[in-house]
Amino acid sequence: MRTVVFLCDHQAEGSVGFVLNRQYNISLNDLLDLDIDRNIPIFYGGPVQLDNIHFLHQRPDLISGGIEIINGVYWGGEFDEVVELLKTNQLDENDIRFYIGYSGWGEGQLEEELATNSWLTAKARKRIVFHSNNDELWKDALDLLGKEYEIMKNFPIDPQLN
Numbered sequence: 001m002r003t004v005v006f007l008c009d010h011q012a013e014g015s016v017g018f019v020l021n022r023q024y025n026i027s028l029n030d031l032l033d034l035d036i037d038r039n040i041p042i043f044y045g046g047p048v049q050l051d052n053i054h055f056l057h058q059r060p061d062l063i064s065g066g067i068e069i070i071n072g073v074y075w076g077g078e079f080d081e082v083v084e085l086l087k088t089n090q091l092d093e094n095d096i097r098f099y100i101g102y103s104g105w106g107e108g109q110l111e112e113e114l115a116t117n118s119w120l121t122a123k124a125r126k127r128i129v130f131h132s133n134n135d136e137l138w139k140d141a142l143d144l145l146g147k148e149y150e151i152m153k154n155f156p157i158d159p160q161l162n
Contacts, residue, residue, distance in 0.1 A: 002138040005046075005103050005119075006056070006129050008069050015105040018045040018054065020097075020129060021137040028086075028098055036086045038093060045099030055082065056129060057096040072126045094130065120145060 007017040020043070028040035031053070045054055057063055057074050063081050066074030085091035105113070113119055122144035131137040142149050 004128065004137050004141045006069075006073075006124055008056075008075050010110065013107050015110045017103045018056065018097075018099045019043065019103055020131065021134045023134055024100065031100075034083050034087070036083070038086070038089075040086065040093050040096075040098065043097055043099045045101045046103030048102050048104040050101040052101065054099045054102060055079075055096055056099070057082075058126065058130060059091060059095045062091060063096075070124050070126065070129075073124070073129050094132070097130065120149070 003022065004020045005017045006020050007015060009016040022044040024042045024044060026042055028034060028042055029036055031042055042053075055076065056069075057066060057077065058072050060066055060068070060074050060077075062085055063074070063077040066077035069075050082091065082096065086093075114121070120142075122141060125144065128137065128141055128144070131140060142152055
């Protein structure tokens with residue numbers, strides 16, 4: 001329901017992405033004992049491998065080893081560097097997002113879902129990946145699809161409650 005997924009890898013054997021707009025009620029410090037003096041949010045990346053942490057960032061000048069997914073958005077990198085940058089306040093929490101788990105599709109699964117119109121798709125934008133308001137992210141992502149989808153922004157989640 002109103003989930004925005006950023007697809008990071010799509011190949012014949014499967015696809016990987018992260019849910020962008022589902023924030024947990026815990027911080028990075030709650031999850032790992034890193035001694036960071038800020039509450040860095042954690043997001044639910046998806047139902048696969050919930051024992052793993054992934055991150056997206058926009059600071060390749062500070063974090064080495066990341067893979068550029070779209071212009072200015074990087075997946076992964078050296079976690080020890082990230083921790084040190086957070087501890088020394090050299091990395092702003094607006095420049096990085098942490099995810100527990102990921103969204104994954106097996107071979108041909110995503111293609112089947114797309115063929116049945118299970119997903120609306122739009123070209124990814126950095127401003128959506130690092131959106132500052134989770135409650136508005138879905139609506140802003142819909143804006144990328146054009147005016148014909150504008151009416152959907154105000155649909156109730158359950159039309160029977162309307």
